[in-house]
C-alpha cells in the first residue's frame with residue numbers, strides 16, 4: 001500500500017473510533033465522559049470540608065490506627081469531590097482551582113499507598129496547598 005493511502009486508512013480508522021467514542025459517551029478507559037453533577041455545590045462543599053478536616057487530623061496524628069489506609073481513602077474521596085466540582089462552573093479559574101484540589105489530593109492518596117515509605121513532607125505540603133486553593137476559590141465564588 002502506498003504510504004499516502006495507508007495514511008488515509010489510518011485517518012479514517014481514527015475518525016471512526018473518535019465518532020464511536022462520542023456516540024458511546026466513553027473514552028478508552030470505558031468510563032463515561034458525559035458526566036453531569038446532580039448534587040448542589042453546597043452539599044458537595046459540606047462533604048469536602050468533612051473529608052478535608054478528617055485528612056488533616058490523620059496527617060497530624062502519626063499514631064492513628066490504619067493511618068495510611070485512611071489517608072489514602074479520604075484523599076481519594078476528597079479528590080473525587082473536587083473532580084465533580086470541576087463540572088460545576090464553566091469559568092476557567094473555577095475549573096483550575098477545583099482541578100488543583102483534585103490533583104493535590106491524588107498526590108496525597110498515591111503517597112499514602114507507599115505506607116511505611118510515604119514521605120510525610122509530601123502530605124504536609126499538599127495539604128497546605130489545598131488549603132490555599134479552598135481560599136482562592138472562595139474569595140471569588142463563595
Ligand code: HEC
Pocket residue numbers: 041042045046048049052085094095097098101130131133134135137138141142
Ligand atoms: C473551585 C471552587 C471551590 C473550591 C476549590 C473549594 N470551594 Fe468550597 N465553596 C465553593 C462555592 C462556590 C461555595 C458556595 C456554595 C454554596 O453555598 O452555594 C463554597 C462553599 C463552601 C463551604 C460553605 C458551605 C456552607 O455550609 O455554606 C464550605 C465549608 C467549603 N466551601 C469548604 C471547602 C473546602 C474545605 C475546600 C478545600 C478543601 C473548598 N471548599 C474548596 C467553591 C469552592
